[in-house]
Amino acid sequence: MIVEAVTAPVLSVQDLWVEARTPNGLRPILEDVSFTLAPRETLCLAGESGSGKSVTSLAIMRLLPKSSLRVARGSIQLSGRDLLSLSEAEMRKVRGGDVAMIFQEPMTSLNPVMTIGAQMSEAIRIHQGVGEQEALARSKDMLDAVHITDPARRLRQYPHELSGGMRQRVMIGMALSCRPKVLIADEPTTALDVRVQAQILRLMRELSADFGTSTILITHDMGVVAEMADRVVMMKTGRIVETSPVDDIFLCPKAAYTRELLSAVPRLGERKGTDGPPVLSAEREPVQKDAAAPVLVVRDLNVSFQQPGSLLGPRPAPVQAVKDVSFSIPAGQTLGLVGESGSGKSTTGKAIANLIPWTGDILVGGRSIRNLSTRELKAVRRKVQMIFQDPYASLDPRMSVGALIAEPLAIHGIGSRREREERVAQVLQQVRLSPDHRTRYPHEFSGGQRQRICIARALILEPELIIADESVAALDVSVRAQVLDLMLELQESLGLAYLFISHDMAIIERMSHAVAVMRYGRIVEIGSRREVFENPREVYTRELMDAVPIPDPTFARSKRRQGLLVSDEAI
Amino acid sequence: MANYLVQRLIQTILILFGIAAITFLLLYLVPADPAVQIAGRSATAQTVANIRRELGLDQPLATQFLRYLGGLIHGDLGRSYAQKTEVMTLIAARIPATITLMVAGIAAELAIGVTLGVIAAVRRNTLLDRIVMIASFTTISAPQFLVALLLLYVFAATLGWFPMSGFGSPAHVVLPALTLGILGAGWYARIVRSTMIDVLNQDYVRTAKAKGVAPLRVVLRHALPNALLPVVAMIGIDIGQFMAGLVVVEAVFGWPGIGQLAWQAIQQVDIPIIMGVTLVSALAIVIGNLLADLIAPFIDPRIRLR
Numbered sequence: 001m002i003v004e005a006v007t008a009p010v011l012s013v014q015d016l017w018v019e020a021r022t023p024n025g026l027r028p029i030l031e032d033v034s035f036t037l038a039p040r041e042t043l044c045l046a047g048e049s050g051s052g053k054s055v056t057s058l059a060i061m062r063l064l065p066k067s068s069l070r071v072a073r074g075s076i077q078l079s080g081r082d083l084l085s086l087s088e089a090e091m092r093k094v095r096g097g098d099v100a101m102i103f104q105e106p107m108t109s110l111n112p113v114m115t116i117g118a119q120m121s122e123a124i125r126i127h128q129g130v131g132e133q134e135a136l137a138r139s140k141d142m143l144d145a146v147h148i149t150d151p152a153r154r155l156r157q158y159p160h161e162l163s164g165g166m167r168q169r170v171m172i173g174m175a176l177s178c179r180p181k182v183l184i185a186d187e188p189t190t191a192l193d194v195r196v197q198a199q200i201l202r203l204m205r206e207l208s209a210d211f212g213t214s215t216i217l218i219t220h221d222m223g224v225v226a227e228m229a230d231r232v233v234m235m236k237t238g239r240i241v242e243t244s245p246v247d248d249i250f251l252c253p254k255a256a257y258t259r260e261l262l263s264a265v266p267r268l269g270e271r272k273g274t275d276g277p278p279v280l281s282a283e284r285e286p287v288q289k290d291a292a293a294p295v296l297v298v299r300d301l302n303v304s305f306q307q308p309g310s311l312l313g314p315r316p317a318p319v320q321a322v323k324d325v326s327f328s329i330p331a332g333q334t335l336g337l338v339g340e341s342g343s344g345k346s347t348t349g350k351a352i353a354n355l356i357p358w359t360g361d362i363l364v365g366g367r368s369i370r371n372l373s374t375r376e377l378k379a380v381r382r383k384v385q386m387i388f389q390d391p392y393a394s395l396d397p398r399m400s401v402g403a404l405i406a407e408p409l410a411i412h413g414i415g416s417r418r419e420r421e422e423r424v425a426q427v428l429q430q431v432r433l434s435p436d437h438r439t440r441y442p443h444e445f446s447g448g449q450r451q452r453i454c455i456a457r458a459l460i461l462e463p464e465l466i467i468a469d470e471s472v473a474a475l476d477v478s479v480r481a482q483v484l485d486l487m488l489e490l491q492e493s494l495g496l497a498y499l500f501i502s503h504d505m506a507i508i509e510r511m512s513h514a515v516a517v518m519r520y521g522r523i524v525e526i527g528s529r530r531e532v533f534e535n536p537r538e539v540y541t542r543e544l545m546d547a548v549p550i551p552d553p554t555f556a557r558s559k560r561r562q563g564l565l566v567s568d569e570a571i
Numbered sequence: 572m573a574n575y576l577v578q579r580l581i582q583t584i585l586i587l588f589g590i591a592a593i594t595f596l597l598l599y600l601v602p603a604d605p606a607v608q609i610a611g612r613s614a615t616a617q618t619v620a621n622i623r624r625e626l627g628l629d630q631p632l633a634t635q636f637l638r639y640l641g642g643l644i645h646g647d648l649g650r651s652y653a654q655k656t657e658v659m660t661l662i663a664a665r666i667p668a669t670i671t672l673m674v675a676g677i678a679a680e681l682a683i684g685v686t687l688g689v690i691a692a693v694r695r696n697t698l699l700d701r702i703v704m705i706a707s708f709t710t711i712s713a714p715q716f717l718v719a720l721l722l723l724y725v726f727a728a729t730l731g732w733f734p735m736s737g738f739g740s741p742a743h744v745v746l747p748a749l750t751l752g753i754l755g756a757g758w759y760a761r762i763v764r765s766t767m768i769d770v771l772n773q774d775y776v777r778t779a780k781a782k783g784v785a786p787l788r789v790v791l792r793h794a795l796p797n798a799l800l801p802v803v804a805m806i807g808i809d810i811g812q813f814m815a816g817l818v819v820v821e822a823v824f825g826w827p828g829i830g831q832l833a834w835q836a837i838q839q840v841d842i843p844i845i846m847g848v849t850l851v852s853a854l855a856i857v858i859g860n861l862l863a864d865l866i867a868p869f870i871d872p873r874i875r876l877r
Contacts, residue, residue: 096782101781103781109775111779
């Protein structure tokens with residue numbers, strides 16, 4: 001960090017203001033943003049959604065959407081050249097040549113109708129002035145460098161034939177193919193599974209060292225910050241609140257916001273030595289339910305999906321999404337269901353909510369829900385409610401909050417109009433919203449408030465079990481912590497049981513009494529939270545935990561030294 | 572792939588029989604009597620009855636239908652009442668003219684529609700975009716005969732660039748093809764504009780820009796192929812509309828195709844010809860859709876035919 005004073009920065013952003021055109025005139029989106037990037041340095045832009053991290057990166061690339069955003073003032077210097085005064089043609093040479101970029105969604109960031117080879121060689125042809133054959137040969141070398149096996153074949157493949165992790169490797173290879181001075185990576189691992197994330201982060205570290213690239217890494221994940229950053233720029237609502245070396249951010253944060261954010265991050269291993277989630281309501285005795293009678297028992301649950309067949313010929317074999325899954329949840333307790341994408345955890349949740357066909361047996365309150373009549377099933381459904389991942393998509397935008405929350409009562413024919421209104425007011429208070437909110441519409445609420453509305457809608461039927469499928473995955477860290485605390489409080493006061501489905505090991509650790517780890521549709525390990533987290537039997541469980549980025553830079557460094565990270569075999 | 576084609580062939584045969592049945596029943600419900608049409612207004616009841624017997628029209632409907640289907644299986648579309656010729660021969664003689672006009676018309680509609688759609692999408696919310704959209708709306712709403720007459724007035728009567736009507740030289744095909752194409756072009760301009768706007772907002776277009784790809788190449792190489800898939804699917808569906816347009820356009824321009832054949836047959840209640848043209852049109856629509864489905868995997872490698 002002392003080096004900075006001596007060497008000239010590669011990139012220097014000074015006093016950058018970006019404005020948005022709104023119906024009410026110009027509104028600042030970025031205010032007075034200044035930072036420098038030293039050679040070979042990794043600088044993290046960290047912050048929650050709406051903090052302006054991505055706008056900053058697009059401003060550097062001069063790729064802000066012209067119709068809505070513009071740079072009002074400031075300067076962006078790349079090795080002493082002012083990027084803001086370049087012509088569009090000169091700027092195109094900078095893009096992909098001097099400054100390259102990787103984006104969040106590897107699934108959508110590559111063109112689906114162009115081969116990997118065509119997309120990779122294009123950048124090389126543009127910036128290095130070589131012919132097609134030479135460009136393809138260099139693309140092949142880059143695929144080698146990002147550890148993709150059989151690169152010659154990959155060049156002829158299309159993006160949909162590669163996994164998410166491999167696509168992100170292709171993106172990295174493409175970005176580094178022209179030896180850029182600066183690499184901007186915008187949430188490069190957010191969409192990836194945790195073990196793949198660990199691999200990609202390691203690859204980025206390795207390559208930026210090999211290529212001597214300076215990196216701007218944009219992330220909301222403080223664990224990723226701790227693993228990757230040399231210095232950190234903390235942003236909030238378009239302003240920089242703090243710029244510090246990574247150790248200082250975690251050990252002696254200057255800004256109050258940094259401290260708040262760090263305290264909201266659940267850390268893996270935090271609940272070590274305890275049996276259940278933290279008790280939040282100290283003054284009240286938690287509701288004790290008869291733990292001997294499980295609210296939910298699942299026996300040999302199987303779910304398979306029939307693939308669309310053809311008119312003639314044999315039907316294709318069905319895909320087994322869930323295989324022989326068995327577990328039970330005692331009243332008032334939480335089973336955390338954890339696994340990577342495609343492990344069958346969401347499908348298990350949907351089967352239990354009886355939203356998809358299944359075989360095996362599911363007992364709710366000791367009663368099998370197989371072969372129930374529609375009316376009997378309705379009574380069971382009251383006891384099992386579901387909260388989904390995306391609070392924006394799971395509320396009908398044309399219904400008022402009151403109508404949304406009361407709808408389950410109407411479906412089940414419970415109560416008079418007045419009684420329903422009273423009940424809506426009551427559950428709104430339970431989720432810490434005001435009863436006055438019921439006349440408003442979903443778009444008037446933030447993501448966290450919407451998820452509270454979803455919880456209220458689940459609560460209104462007084463269920464015994466709530467299936468929460470990635471219910472906080474779409475929320476910012478600080479909001480996430482609040483929603484999780486609310487769910488814990490409701491469990492204490494109402495004696496709710498949860499089937500808590502998540503990919504996030506730290507959140508599972510915080511919320512669960514018992515944990516089941518799923519992989520390829522099967523439960524590979526199940527036990528009390530303490531057993532699974534403190535003494536995992538399966539290598540896979542240990543790999544999942546080791547791959548989680550820990551928000552502590554000293555720990556991250558020691559882990560890196562010991563080489564504790566997951567192996568590099570292609571996932 | 573072979574399996575897929577066999578499936579589609581079976582589907583096609585089923586569809587054609589279904590259409591034959593429906594058309595047959597509909598024509599039976601038509602209040603006009605073909606025998607009266609053929610005999611003329613002054614004919615005696617005896618003559619009409621003879622003609623009816625001769626054509627088999629006195630048989631029960633089921634017998635008539637089965638006899639017709641029996642013919643169909645052998646590729647026999649029956650004989651024209653009025654022209655006393657095999658329907659197959661009449662249609663075969665006119666098919667080349669119609670196919671020429673269709674190919675030219677579809678080419679015109681795609682060339683105009685896709686170009687305007689791309690321009691409107693790239694320059695969206697500008698004056699140019701508005702003009703293209705208003706123009707496309709106007710052509711969609713305009714009756715085809717009116718477009719035909721306008722084109723004739725400007726390019727044939729006033730400027731004299733193209734012949735008024737007839738068939739034979741490449742110049743003859745321009746105005747009828749344009750008339751057919753202009754209507755469809757409006758549709759395609761709108762479809763291409765909306766899918767292009769969607770595609771231009773995709774992440775991979777941003778990736779291309781971030782690589783330093785020049786704007787024209789971003790549009791033509793990265794975005795356009797992704798926007799063409801709905802257009803190809805549309806062509807398959809659109810052929811039905813197109814066949815309907817053919818009847819009008821061939822009549823206005825004196826184009827000797829099956830549209831004109833159908834037009835005359837309808838006036839004479841010449842049921843075998845109407846049936847024949849309907850089946851040929853249905854076949855064209857089915858083939859059009861099949862071609863669209865076969866082309867799709869070349870445009871989008873994610874599509875697999877099964």
